[in-house]
Amino acid sequence: xxxxxxxxxxxxxxxxxxxxxxxxxxxxxxxxxxxxxxxxxxxxxxxxxxxxxxxxxxxxxxxxxxxxxxxxxxxxxxxxxxxxxxxxxxxxxxxxxxxxxxxxxxxxxxxxxxxxxxxxxxxxxxxxxxxxxxxxxxxxxxxxxxxxxxxxxxxxxxxxxxxxxxxxxxxxxxxxxxxxxxxxxxxxxxxxxxxxxxxxxxxxxxxxxxxxxxxxxxxxxxxxxxxxxxxxxxxxxxxxxxx
Amino acid sequence: xxxxxxxxxxxxxxxxxxxxxxxxxxxxxxxxxxxxxxxxxxxxxxxxxxxxxxxxxxxxxxxxxxxxxxxxxxxxxxxxxxxxxxxxxxxxxxxxxxxxxxxxxxxxxxxxxxxxxxxxxxxxxxxxxxxxxxxxxxxxxxxxxxxxxxxxxxxxxxxxxxxxxxxxxxxxxxxxxxxxxxxxxxxxxxxxxxxxxxxxxxxxxxxxxxxxxxxxxxxxxxxxxxxxxxxxxxxxxxxxxxxxxxxxxxxxxxxxxxxxxxxxxxxxxxxxxxxxxxxxxxxxxxxxxxxxxxxxxxxxxxxxx
Numbered sequence: 176x177x178x179x180x181x182x183x184x185x186x187x188x189x190x191x192x193x194x195x196x197x198x199x200x201x202x203x204x205x206x207x208x209x210x211x212x213x214x215x216x217x218x219x220x221x222x223x224x225x226x227x228x229x230x231x232x233x234x235x236x237x238x239x240x241x242x243x244x245x246x247x248x249x250x251x252x253x254x255x256x257x258x259x260x261x262x263x264x265x266x267x268x269x270x271x272x273x274x275x276x277x278x279x280x281x282x283x284x285x286x287x288x289x290x291x292x293x294x295x296x297x298x299x300x301x302x303x304x305x306x307x308x309x310x311x312x313x314x315x316x317x318x319x320x321x322x323x324x325x326x327x328x329x330x331x332x333x334x335x336x337x338x339x340x341x342x343x344x345x346x347x348x349x350x351x352x353x354x355x356x357x358x359x360x361x362x363x364x365x366x367x368x369x370x371x372x373x374x375x376x377x378x379x380x381x382x383x384x385x386x387x388x389x390x391x392x393x394x395x396x397x398x399x400x401x402x403x404x405x406x407x408x409x410x411x412x413x414x415x416x417x418x
Numbered sequence: 419x420x421x422x423x424x425x426x427x428x429x430x431x432x433x434x435x436x437x438x439x440x441x442x443x444x445x446x447x448x449x450x451x452x453x454x455x456x457x458x459x460x461x462x463x464x465x466x467x468x469x470x471x472x473x474x475x476x477x478x479x480x481x482x483x484x485x486x487x488x489x490x491x492x493x494x495x496x497x498x499x500x501x502x503x504x505x506x507x508x509x510x511x512x513x514x515x516x517x518x519x520x521x522x523x524x525x526x527x528x529x530x531x532x533x534x535x536x537x538x539x540x541x542x543x544x545x546x547x548x549x550x551x552x553x554x555x556x557x558x559x560x561x562x563x564x565x566x567x568x569x570x571x572x573x574x575x576x577x578x579x580x581x582x583x584x585x586x587x588x589x590x591x592x593x594x595x596x597x598x599x600x601x602x603x604x605x606x607x608x609x610x611x612x613x614x615x616x617x618x619x620x621x622x623x624x625x626x627x628x629x630x631x632x633x634x635x636x637x638x639x640x641x642x643x644x645x646x647x648x649x650x651x652x653x654x655x656x657x658x659x660x661x662x663x664x665x666x667x668x669x670x671x672x673x674x675x676x677x678x679x680x681x682x683x684x685x686x687x688x689x690x691x692x693x694x695x696x697x698x699x700x701x702x703x704x705x706x707x708x709x710x711x712x713x714x715x716x717x718x719x720x721x722x723x
Contacts (some may be wrong), residue, residue: 214583215552335580339499343453343671343711345511367580370611370673370674373674
C-alpha cells in the first residue's frame, strides 16, 4: 500500500511566462484513491495531462511503476483517463464509442463483443443506440468510465468526473469507483465537490501551481482542528492568499 | 412576478413537464432543484419562449403571455449552462459587446461596467482575454454580461457547474446582493448544498413537483427523522451489504463520510450495522429531497400532497 505507483518529482509547466505547475512533488500509492483538489486554474488538469503524456513537461520527472515516462511510451498503457468532458464521441452511440475504444486498444472481435455485452448489464438497452450527446449526463458518465477501463489500466486518472451531475448519480459513481479500487486499481481523481473527498484515502490540494496541503483526510481534519475537508480547503487557500 | 399554470411539455415519448404550476416571486431567490433530466432547464426555456409548451399558461405580473415572449425576455437576463463569452475578446470587450447589442447608452454602459467589475472583483482583469480566465471568473463575467441590461428577472441555468467551492460562495454573495436590489432570481441546480442559499425551493422529478416551499419552513417542518451513522466498515461495503437485503437500502444514502438513515431511530435495521457513532441530525435540503424522492411522493397540481 505504501509503494508509489506514480511519483511526480519537481514537475514544472510553464505557458509563456505563466507558471501553471511550480516544481511539485507528490506520490500516488498503489491501490489508493488520491483526491486532487484545488480552485479553478490551480494546475490540476495540467498535471494530469502531463502524467497522461498529453502535455509536454517544462522540467521534472514523472515515474510510473518505476519507469520514467520520458523514456518509455509503453508505460502509458498502464493509464486510463476520463476527462471533464467524458472523452466520448458525441455523435456516436454508446456501443459505437465502446467499439471504437476497444478497437484502438487492440481488442479482437470476440473481446469487443463481450465488452458490449458487459455494457448492456450496466446501461439500459434502449439508451445504447442513442447518440452520446442525447444521453443524460449520468449515463454518459457511466459509459465514459467504462470506456476508460477497456484497456484494463492499473491506474485510472479521473478529471472532474462528477462535474454537473446530481447527488444521486455522484453517489452511484463513487460506489463504482470504490468497487474499481477493490479490484486493485489505483485512482487519481480531481473534484470540486468536497463532500466526495471523504472517500479518498489521501488528498493533495493544489493552488496556483503549488501543493499547499497533503495527507489523509481524517488526519488533516484533526491536525488543523477543522470540521471537514471543505473548511480545510477554504482555510488553506485563504491562508495562502494571506487573508 | 412570473407564474406558470398547468404547463406540460413532451419531447417525443418523453414527458418533460407534466401540468406544472409554479410562481416566481419578486425580490426572492427561487431554486429549481432536481436530478438530471428532471425538467429544470425546460421550465426556464419555456418561460423565455425558447421552447414552446404543449399546453398551459404563462403570466408576467398577472398579464397572460400569448406569443409575445419579448415582454419577458425584455426584462430578463438569462445565463445558460454553457457560458456564451467571446474567448478572444478581453473582459471589457465582452462587456462592451453585450452592452451594445442590448442598446445600452454609452454613459450608462460605462457606469454599469465599472459597477459590475467592482462588484465581481474583476477590475484588475478587465484587459485579460475571456479565454484565459479561470472557471470562476468566466462565470462572474457571464453574469455581468447579462446584468448590463439591468434585468428585473435573472435566470441562471446550472450556473456553478465546474466552478470551484470558493468561487461558488462568492457567486452566491453577488446573487444575494441582486436579490436585495429587488430582482427576481431563478436558479436551476443539481447541487442541493448551494440550494441552501435560496429563499424558495422546488424539488422536481420527471417533470413533476415532489415538494416545494420556503426553505426555512421546509427545514423546520420535516416529516421524518434523520439518523447519521459512521459505520466501522467502509461505507460502500455497508451499502453493498444493505442492497442484498431487499428494499431496506432505500432508507439509506451516503453523504460524505456519513451513512444517513431516514426512519425510526429504534429500527432493528440500524442495530445490524456496526457503527462507531450514531446521532440524530437536523435534516438539510438534500436529506429532505431524498425523503420525497425515495418515497416517490409527489405534490398534486394544487400544491397538496
